[in-house]
Amino acid sequence: xxIATFNINGIKARAEALPAWLDEAEPDVVLLQExxxxxxxxxxxxxxxxxxxxxTHGQKSFNGVAILSKLPLEDxxxxxxxxxxxxxxxxxxxxxxxxxxxxxxxxxxxxxxPAPGPKYDYKLSWMARMRDxxxxxxxxxxxxxxxxxxxxxxxxxxxxxxxxxxxDALFLPESRAAFRRILHLGYTExxxxxxxxxxxxxxxxxxxxxxxxxxGIRIDHLLLSPQAADLLQEAGIDKEVRGRDKPxxxxxxxxxxxx
DNA sequence: ATGGTGGCAACGCCA
Numbered sequence: 001x002x003i004a005t006f007n008i009n010g011i012k013a014r015a016e017a018l019p020a021w022l023d024e025a026e027p028d029v030v031l032l033q034e035x036x037x038x039x040x041x042x043x044x045x046x047x048x049x050x051x052x053x054x055x056t057h058g059q060k061s062f063n064g065v066a067i068l069s070k071l072p073l074e075d076x077x078x079x080x081x082x083x084x085x086x087x088x089x090x091x092x093x094x095x096x097x098x099x100x101x102x103x104x105x106x107x108x109x110x111x112x113x114p115a116p117g118p119k120y121d122y123k124l125s126w127m128a129r130m131r132d133x134x135x136x137x138x139x140x141x142x143x144x145x146x147x148x149x150x151x152x153x154x155x156x157x158x159x160x161x162x163x164x165x166x167x168d169a170l171f172l173p174e175s176r177a178a179f180r181r182i183l184h185l186g187y188t189e190x191x192x193x194x195x196x197x198x199x200x201x202x203x204x205x206x207x208x209x210x211x212x213x214x215x216g217i218r219i220d221h222l223l224l225s226p227q228a229a230d231l232l233q234e235a236g237i238d239k240e241v242r243g244r245d246k247p248x249x250x251x252x253x254x255x256x257x258x259x
Numbered sequence: 260a261t262g263g264t265g266g267c268a269a270c271g272c273c274a
Contacts, residue, residue, distance in 0.1 A: 009274085010266050034274090036267060061267050062274095111274060151274095205274090206264040249265080249274085 001098045001259045002026070005147035005220055007033040007108070007203075007250035011042060011066075017246055019046055025238060027254060028070045029096055031106035033149045035064035042066065059089040065106045065148070071096050073104075080107075082129040090126070098259050100143060102228065105133075107148035112169030120169050123151070127178040134182050134223075143228035143259060146187070149250065150221050152179040154189070157198035158218035170219060188229040190222040190255045191237065203250045204242055211242055220253045231257040 004027040008014040011032075022030070030052075035042060039056045047054050047068050057078040058064035067073060073094040080091035090108040095101055107130070112123030137144045153171045156162040165171035183189060191200065201216025210216065224232060234256040241251045 013266060034266090062272085113274080208263055 001028045001096075001102070001257045002254055003029040003031070003102075003104070003145055003147065003222070003257060004252045004254035005031045005033070005106070005149070005222060006252040007149040007220060007248060009034050009036070009248040009250065011035040011037050013246065014248060015043065015046070017241070017244060017248070019050065021238070021241055021252060022047075022050060022068075025252065025254070027252075028098070029104060030068040030252075031104065031147045032066040032068065033064075033106065033108040035066050036061060037064055055092065055094055057089045057092040059087070062088075063108055064089045065092045065108050067092055067094055067104060067106055069094070069096050071098060080126070080129050081133055083126075086126075100231075100259050102143045102145060102257070102259050103137060103140070105137070105144065105146040105148075107146060107150070109149060109151045111151050112175065115167070115169040115172055123169060124174060124178060127175075127182070131178070131182050131185070134187065135185050138186055138225055141227060142225070143231060143257070144225035145222055145228055145255075145257075147222040147253075149219060150179065151219055152176060152221075153217050153219055154179055154192070154221075158201075160201065160215045160217070165217070170217065183223065186226055187223040188226075188232070190224055190229075190232060190235045191218070191253060193232065194235055200237055201239075202237055202253050206249050220250055222253065222255050224255075228257065228259075231259050233258055
């Protein structure tokens with residue numbers, strides 16, 4: 001089962017680039033972030049015509065997550081638990097059943113800039129809530145995949161110019177520590193199991209020729225429960241997507257699971 | 260170098 005995460009930066013703006021990538025990469029499951037659309041305006045037909053089931057959790061203008069799956073999705077849940085006052089659409093869960101059942105979590109973690117400030121406080125509180133949900137998911141002892149735009153650069157080797165990010169919410173020590181606290185519950189960050197570990201990125205800013213200079217960062221991650229990590233066959237980043245017409249500033253990151 | 264680029268949606272906010 002090929003499972004991908006892709007921050008598309010607007011579903012309407014990616015009306016050509018996203019289907020083109022789906023047709024060539026043929027993922028079984030895609031976790032989308034920043035659909036920037038309400039559910040009613042999401043172009044379901046384009047994906048249903050390609051054989052995908054579609055579940056969305058959108059909002060007007062900003063954020064928004066979705067799941068596309070060639071296998072039916074069950075027990076869909078929208079919103080990260082513990083956020084009664086949180087109206088931002090950043091979390092969706094569903095179960096997909098292939099050879100075995102896999103619990104999928106699609107997430108768009110808050111950016112948090114500028115730091116310090118209320119946006120950074122929101123990022124850290126959201127990560128604390130995510131840690132609670134991640135811990136609860138482990139109790140089921142089933143394959144779990146938590147994938148999305150984490151807005152966290154885990155290590156210096158995950159940035160072309162780490163010195164440029166030292167005061168940024170994506171790379172501050174507190175952000176990285178909160179990421180490790182989730183990881184150390186017992187999750188495996190799939191791409192980090194690959195060698196070499198440096199020089200691989202999933203985001204290049206639109207500004208200042210970041211793509212042309214390969215000035216990227218790796219912030220899109222797939223975290224696997226032990227039962228999912230046991231099934232991991234392959235992990236990759238579809239870097240070339242960034243060089244095409246009308247690209248998102250992120251590219252797809254994917255895994256193959258024996259599931 | 261306090262700009263630069265892009266999306267959404269409406270002349271500003273977010274990344």
